[in-house]
Amino acid sequence: MTQISVIGNKKGQAGFSLVEVLVVLVILSIVFGMMSVSFFDTEQTQWKDTNRRLLVSLNQAKDETTLSGAPIMFQIDAKGWRFLTPNLKDEFYVLGDALSPVFWKTQTKVEGTTQFFLDGAGATPAIQFKMTQDTLTATIRRRIDGYFEID
Numbered sequence: 001m002t003q004i005s006v007i008g009n010k011k012g013q014a015g016f017s018l019v020e021v022l023v024v025l026v027i028l029s030i031v032f033g034m035m036s037v038s039f040f041d042t043e044q045t046q047w048k049d050t051n052r053r054l055l056v057s058l059n060q061a062k063d064e065t066t067l068s069g070a071p072i073m074f075q076i077d078a079k080g081w082r083f084l085t086p087n088l089k090d091e092f093y094v095l096g097d098a099l100s101p102v103f104w105k106t107q108t109k110v111e112g113t114t115q116f117f118l119d120g121a122g123a124t125p126a127i128q129f130k131m132t133q134d135t136l137t138a139t140i141r142r143r144i145d146g147y148f149e150i151d
Helices: 016-038 042-068
Strands: 074-075 079-084 092-094 111-112 116-118 130-134 136-142 148-150
Touching: 042 074, 042 116, 042 136, 042 148, 116 148
Parallel strands: none
Antiparallel strands: 074 079, 074 116, 079 092, 111 130, 130 136, 136 148
16 A cells, blocks of 8 residues: 655644634724724714704804894704794794704703894893703803803
8 A cells, every 4th residue: 555645734734823813802802892982972972063063053143143233043942953034024034054954863852041032242131051862961051242152
């Protein structure tokens, strides 16, 4: 009988070592851990972004009414918020572009002053409203200079 020779070393071709497998598992667990933190934080991040957008829109509308002299009404409720201005027949219509209406993506409760006209500094009494979505809350109030801030 003739012997068949095997080329190569069987031990050298056995596969991955335990250390290599552990290193890959550690890297994967770090990556998945970082991804899970970013996924769980999206609700709070969206809430903060929505509040910033509302604040910027309120201050922009305040500037617009100061510059143009045309009254702008703000309304906020469980559906969302909107900016309105009267036409020549004193009928209110919704403003577009930067001051377009925004609708809540989840159920939101609004307390406080929910409808008011934007005007110059100190012209109206204090304005404050609180918005709540699940456990997230934000209170927006009007400062003495007429601009708005989040408490």
